[in-house]
Amino acid sequence: MSSPSRLRVAIIQFPGSNCDDDALHVLTKVMGTAASFVWHKDTSLPDATDVVIVPGGFSYGDYLRSGAIAAQSNIMDSVRNFAGAGKPVLGICNGFQVLCESGLLPGALARNSTLKFECKDVFVRVEGMPTPFSSAIPAGRVLRIPIAHADGRYFHENLAALESAGQVVFRYCDHAGGVTAEANPNGSIGGIAGVCNAKGNVVGLMPHPERASESILGNVDGRQLFESLLMSFEGKAGGKQ
Amino acid sequence: MSAGNARQEPVVTREVGRAHGLTDGEFDRMLEILGRTPSFTELGLFMSAWSEHCSYKSSRIHLKGLPTTGPQVVQGPGENAGIIDIGDGQVAVFKMESHNHPSFVEPYQGAATGVGGIMRDVFTMGARPVASLNALRFGPPAHPRTAYLVSGVVAGIGGYGNSMGVPTVGGDVAFDECYAGNILVNAFTLGIAKREGIFYGTASGIGNPLLYFGSKTGRDGIHGASLLASAEFDETSEEKRPTVQVGDPFAEKLLLEACLELMAVPGLLVGIQDMGAAGLTSSSIEMAARAGNGVEMDLDKVPLREAGMSAYEIMLSESQERMLAVVTKGREEEAMKILEKWDIDAAYVGVVTTTGRVVLKQGGKVVADVPADPLAEGLRYDRPSARPGYLDAINAVDPLSLPQPTNDKLGQVLLDLLASPNIASKEWVFRQYDHMVRVGTVTRPGEADASVIRVLRPDGTAKGIGLSVDCNSRYCFLDPYEGSRLTVAECARNLAVSGVRPQAITDCLNYGNPEKPEIMWQFIEGIRGMSEACKAFNTPIVSGNVSFYNETDGKGIYPTPMIAMVGLIDDPTKTVTHAWKGEGDVIVVLGKASTDLGGSEYLKVVHGKVAGRPPRLDIDAEHRLHQLCIALADARLVRSAHDLSEGGIGVALAECCISASPAIGCEVELKDGLAPVASLFGEAPSRALLSVTAENLEKVRAQAAAANVPFEVIGRTGGRKLVVKGLVDLELAPISAAHKTGFRKVVE
Numbered sequence: 001m002s003s004p005s006r007l008r009v010a011i012i013q014f015p016g017s018n019c020d021d022d023a024l025h026v027l028t029k030v031m032g033t034a035a036s037f038v039w040h041k042d043t044s045l046p047d048a049t050d051v052v053i054v055p056g057g058f059s060y061g062d063y064l065r066s067g068a069i070a071a072q073s074n075i076m077d078s079v080r081n082f083a084g085a086g087k088p089v090l091g092i093c094n095g096f097q098v099l100c101e102s103g104l105l106p107g108a109l110a111r112n113s114t115l116k117f118e119c120k121d122v123f124v125r126v127e128g129m130p131t132p133f134s135s136a137i138p139a140g141r142v143l144r145i146p147i148a149h150a151d152g153r154y155f156h157e158n159l160a161a162l163e164s165a166g167q168v169v170f171r172y173c174d175h176a177g178g179v180t181a182e183a184n185p186n187g188s189i190g191g192i193a194g195v196c197n198a199k200g201n202v203v204g205l206m207p208h209p210e211r212a213s214e215s216i217l218g219n220v221d222g223r224q225l226f227e228s229l230l231m232s233f234e235g236k237a238g239g240k241q
Numbered sequence: 242m243s244a245g246n247a248r249q250e251p252v253v254t255r256e257v258g259r260a261h262g263l264t265d266g267e268f269d270r271m272l273e274i275l276g277r278t279p280s281f282t283e284l285g286l287f288m289s290a291w292s293e294h295c296s297y298k299s300s301r302i303h304l305k306g307l308p309t310t311g312p313q314v315v316q317g318p319g320e321n322a323g324i325i326d327i328g329d330g331q332v333a334v335f336k337m338e339s340h341n342h343p344s345f346v347e348p349y350q351g352a353a354t355g356v357g358g359i360m361r362d363v364f365t366m367g368a369r370p371v372a373s374l375n376a377l378r379f380g381p382p383a384h385p386r387t388a389y390l391v392s393g394v395v396a397g398i399g400g401y402g403n404s405m406g407v408p409t410v411g412g413d414v415a416f417d418e419c420y421a422g423n424i425l426v427n428a429f430t431l432g433i434a435k436r437e438g439i440f441y442g443t444a445s446g447i448g449n450p451l452l453y454f455g456s457k458t459g460r461d462g463i464h465g466a467s468l469l470a471s472a473e474f475d476e477t478s479e480e481k482r483p484t485v486q487v488g489d490p491f492a493e494k495l496l497l498e499a500c501l502e503l504m505a506v507p508g509l510l511v512g513i514q515d516m517g518a519a520g521l522t523s524s525s526i527e528m529a530a531r532a533g534n535g536v537e538m539d540l541d542k543v544p545l546r547e548a549g550m551s552a553y554e555i556m557l558s559e560s561q562e563r564m565l566a567v568v569t570k571g572r573e574e575e576a577m578k579i580l581e582k583w584d585i586d587a588a589y590v591g592v593v594t595t596t597g598r599v600v601l602k603q604g605g606k607v608v609a610d611v612p613a614d615p616l617a618e619g620l621r622y623d624r625p626s627a628r629p630g631y632l633d634a635i636n637a638v639d640p641l642s643l644p645q646p647t648n649d650k651l652g653q654v655l656l657d658l659l660a661s662p663n664i665a666s667k668e669w670v671f672r673q674y675d676h677m678v679r680v681g682t683v684t685r686p687g688e689a690d691a692s693v694i695r696v697l698r699p700d701g702t703a704k705g706i707g708l709s710v711d712c713n714s715r716y717c718f719l720d721p722y723e724g725s726r727l728t729v730a731e732c733a734r735n736l737a738v739s740g741v742r743p744q745a746i747t748d749c750l751n752y753g754n755p756e757k758p759e760i761m762w763q764f765i766e767g768i769r770g771m772s773e774a775c776k777a778f779n780t781p782i783v784s785g786n787v788s789f790y791n792e793t794d795g796k797g798i799y800p801t802p803m804i805a806m807v808g809l810i811d812d813p814t815k816t817v818t819h820a821w822k823g824e825g826d827v828i829v830v831l832g833k834a835s836t837d838l839g840g841s842e843y844l845k846v847v848h849g850k851v852a853g854r855p856p857r858l859d860i861d862a863e864h865r866l867h868q869l870c871i872a873l874a875d876a877r878l879v880r881s882a883h884d885l886s887e888g889g890i891g892v893a894l895a896e897c898c899i900s901a902s903p904a905i906g907c908e909v910e911l912k913d914g915l916a917p918v919a920s921l922f923g924e925a926p927s928r929a930l931l932s933v934t935a936e937n938l939e940k941v942r943a944q945a946a947a948a949n950v951p952f953e954v955i956g957r958t959g960g961r962k963l964v965v966k967g968l969v970d971l972e973l974a975p976i977s978a979a980h981k982t983g984f985r986k987v988v989e
Contacts, residue, residue: 015491015494015495015583015584016404016491016494016495018404018405018406018494018678019406019678021679022678022679022680025680026680029701041582056678057406058403058404058406058490058491058494060491061404061489061490061491061492061494062404062491063491116396116672116673117396117399117400117403117672117673117674117675118672118673119403119671119672119673119674119675119676119677120672146677148403148675148677148678150403208677210680211677211678211680213680214680216683216695216703216813216814217677217680217681217682217683217695218683
């Protein structure tokens, strides 16, 4: 692996992805990594890819279940192998939906309980799971991050099992960290905003950390996820893991 | 020509012409141009190209008087969109367009395809769309269709814009009885391009191939421009539903990316135009005419959604998400490869010719052969105009002669105004629009008078573009000239108080039936006022659209010349928002108060009247205020700024209090000597409400004096109440509740 600042990040582009440019901007211009796009028709990830990000948008128009068609695309086989090797994968919004549809993450995302598209700031509580995207953020910290989705209502048939396996990474909460019905913008079970796989290397969340990573946009809370990612690689470089 | 046609087209007669919206005079003109009786397909071309919607035949001679030039203007009206220079080798490409009738007939698809259409206008010129606005007008909240229309239109705008990944960063929503039978849906999009990367809709280069790409052509939207957009509504309007197109934002997203990729290859595309109103007809005719060339197309090669479509149907279809491009000869495969990458249907359907004619073939036979110029040129009418008789009586109403609420009731009046859906928070709307995608949204919708987005310079540093869209149609109804001056002034003021320098405008001129002299008078007066204000503020009109026939059962809407203004702010971190920023700041009013209750929100909410005279705009005073506000923002001397408009200073103070998070109160005293209702709710223009730190107060006072702008300290921020000495004493919670729920009550 190269130096942390030149982390090689592959951002997957599906037809209909629309937060791909945003992810690239933040990963390169704000975080200083060597991020680049990978086209959905490609059959392999670039050599020595360190991290995969599946960005937000409306892949294939999301006319079927959100993310369902993207999950069947060429590149996802490589992403599955990459994840299987324990390397970090992050799905944001539509990317989270794609990872659920791909079987890389547990559960599913249904239409918001409001039945409407919801674009606004929400608070999420970091649950202290040791994923590459959250390990450097203290458990219980409340982040303000925007959401923008119509299909963000997380569902899992066995919430207790998910929780006890330590797979709940972020929960919607109020400004003080209380997980309440009022603070839940879409009816997600358990107020779940983001989850990880059993190994903890694949993470998906509905909120958009890349939209809260620059002070000019009035909010840098989301940057903590990417900083955590960089630190997880520093840790490896320092031989801590 | 022997318009041989295997499909047994109807024979064209004067009656058939009339049934297709051509007057006898227009029919004769067509015969004169062709020198023979047209085929049915040719009739379709004429009636579409000459429709009010496509040809601007009633408005053109009046639009000529508008200011359209300036050092900042790269492209004025007449192209797909207008273009201004924004420095650093970059240009802003923008336009606003109406989709009123389709949205009334089928709100979701009508609004969605309105958004799709305006985005195509922008990216067909080589720009990546980065921000959208919309301006919506609906009937009264209590009208049985209003909630349905609002919900459908907002969902349609969101459904299309969100999927495209273009943030909807602001807009304007208002309600009035006059829109009950004819809502307005005006959509604006702005894109950014490189100065040397602009594309035009021109068919240049004899022998160059014509490339059709995008969605297949179907039978949807036939007659959209000619019948739906260019005629009044009546009880049969519902039957026009099949003329509304159906949008596919995913197809358009692919089209956007493919277009920008095609355009990035040097020399590959010669010209490009989207197929909007009147589809393949207007795109082929306009591209040929702009280049002074002809085009020949084989309609058998056009990708079709269903078999058996006639030439007439193919040419008039308004299927969405389609483009027509002229490719450099010899590079056909190169262009095709890019479209294959994006899985987009494409076909070479014709060629650029020297003839100056649009020649169409189907089944090996010529089905139309018409000259491009006279079709593109269209018609010009100088329609009669007359001042409406009702104006004298309605202007004579003196608002202060009506019973005024006693001082103890003024707090409740303020709450009623804040809960009026015209003034109340539009959060219900904006939450359904992705307003943050593209990570450039500096101000959230409703946070400042202008919507400011970040644009990255080529060197990676940030600059800002500010946007505002507005129209006070009550003012325009009471005095169309003054109303449109006030509308331009308010747009410019919205930008200026936020720290943004106004640059140029695009407009959507929504009026009733131009064949009525009173409507034509409103239109001409509106243009006159707009022209004057745009000259004074140095904001030329670079693009726009005229929407006539906004009538139902003979009753027209209020004249509604919607204006969207675009400005620049070098450092977007200097943007000034509404909210009080802390306790103990000094509250200042710039500009002079007067008893301006004519056409006011107060008069409507309290007395149910739209009457009196709108405020008189002192254009120099207004301009001085703008310059001052911009300078103060640039020097970071103000903590908050809000213009005074609907609902007057009462509403503005309340908004500044509750925009803060958590809310911050204030205590002020108004010493303007006016009647209490005029003092609190009067809508005198050329005013702004600022908060300033005590430390900066004298600097602000000195700058205001130097700028010759009236300056008055009225109080201080702080506390948990809004207090206007002797008039209003309210807790912040009910203020917040009124403002927050007023709009939701309309739709939920």
